Amino acid sequence: MTTLEVETPAFSWPVATTPALAVRDAVKVFTSGPSITKRLRGNTTPSKRVVAVDNVSFEVARGEIFGILGPNGTGKSTLIRLVATLLSPDSGTIEVFGRDVIRDEAAVKRLINRVSVEPSFFKKLSPMENLMYGARMYGVDPAQARLRIVSILTRLGIERSSIGSPMEDMSRGMQQKVAIARAFLSSPILLLLDEPTTGLDPHSRREVQAFVREIRDAHDATIILCTHDMKEADELCDRIAIVDHGRVVALATPAGLKELVASDDLPNPTLEDVFLQLTGRTIEEDIEEPK
């Protein structure tokens, strides 16, 4: 397997004790306001209130693959958006390598990148054009970026002939690989993966999972992986936080979580068993998405 070439991030590592990510008492509530007619009548009470992230606290050590496991609509993506500076927390603090996502937003942005469940691109542009756009925004030297784009994409199994063709001609799996390449191109030291393998075929899923391990092992990145795929979480993550209704209901290594629910009746529980025991339902039962 060829190893990826990567730039050393222009960042001096903080003291070893500083966690890669520290979330303390984070709260995020979404409300939808009353209609204009109700407001005119003096009614300002929100018509709908969804607590997406409810007093969440955890720390992630440098170099960890940290899983956030929960069904759709349980606040996983909101948590990732809070770390990614795309949302501001209502209360609590979030720090990336000791830098606050609100006060040091610009510094945090230079340390992170994110792959979302939907590979979002300018669909008429090619992978090269989309990735050059990203590279320039992240201050990557254009000449080096072009070489690395070809290197990363071919490593991920994308043919050279596709690199200059519009993204809309590619399958969703291929687009997701380009999204991962785009995130990796900026050499993030904290990589946020929000269900990166959802909707991928088994082969593409294995390739992406192998790449995630390689990023961590070869490039010293810390990875936050949101997923509702139990097997993926079990295989990839060093520790897992199980999230339900915006709260962390358990946090341990995969083995530690299984030990929590192991009993004489269930001597070898799976993560699905763990989830069922801790939340009272299966992970397939989606919760209404906060708007």
Place this chain on the structure above:
Amino acid sequence: MMLAPAARRELRASYAFVERNINLTRRYWGWEVVWVLYTVANSLAVVLIAQSVNAAVGQDALDDVQIDALVLFLAIGALVWHYLAVVFETVSDMISWERWEGTIEYTFMAPVRRSTHMVGTAVFSLVYGFLHTAIVLVIIVLVFDLNMGNADYFAASMVLLIGSISLVGIGIMGAVLPLLYPERGAQMTHVIQATLVLISGVYAAPDQMPEPLASLSIISPATYVIGGIRDALIDGDSVLTLWPTLLGLFITGLALIPVGVWVFSIGERYAKRTGRLKRSG
């Protein structure tokens, strides 16, 4: 003078938006052809009004010289407004387009200042608007025999360039609408555009407009851009003659850009608090 490393980095990052928009324009070339044809048809329709005045009133109300002057008056209005509208739309569409493509979160997560984002978009909009308008101008000149003997092109260019800064500022303010209203924000920017075309003397001299439009025209920077360019191209006014207009537009532009960025930053904070970046509209 050497730029500080941070300023150099931001300047280089601003090219990301120029290059991206060039690539998008190239990839959507078919749409660009349609857009030029639409603009040419619109501009010709407006200018043809002047040529059909006598037929419309049923008598020779205007002689040929007066009709030529009216053709020139309307042609300049149509062309300058087209340029200003392209600049305004390109800047205000910087959010709508990202919402449409679904890339808005990626762009907003990147370590670039919003002002850098806007500078890149604005630079592209000025060049794109100029080239687009030049094409329409060539076609109008070919169709109509415009008398431009007195024109001071340098003065007109200066008015256009300096006046564009104000429109960029208004465009940045307009861009906050699709940020806050994912479903209808883009259409709301058209209201701003329609208001500007109504009050800025595009097709009628501001002093001939009814109240309150005549009074409102005073606060629109586009009024002075269009008026200044008419003075330069029809009457041959030079930069020296037009310096009060140029100075006024320059000061207005300098004020409107930071005001636009400030308004946008308030909108961005609100969008992050309420989760409006997520919805794709």
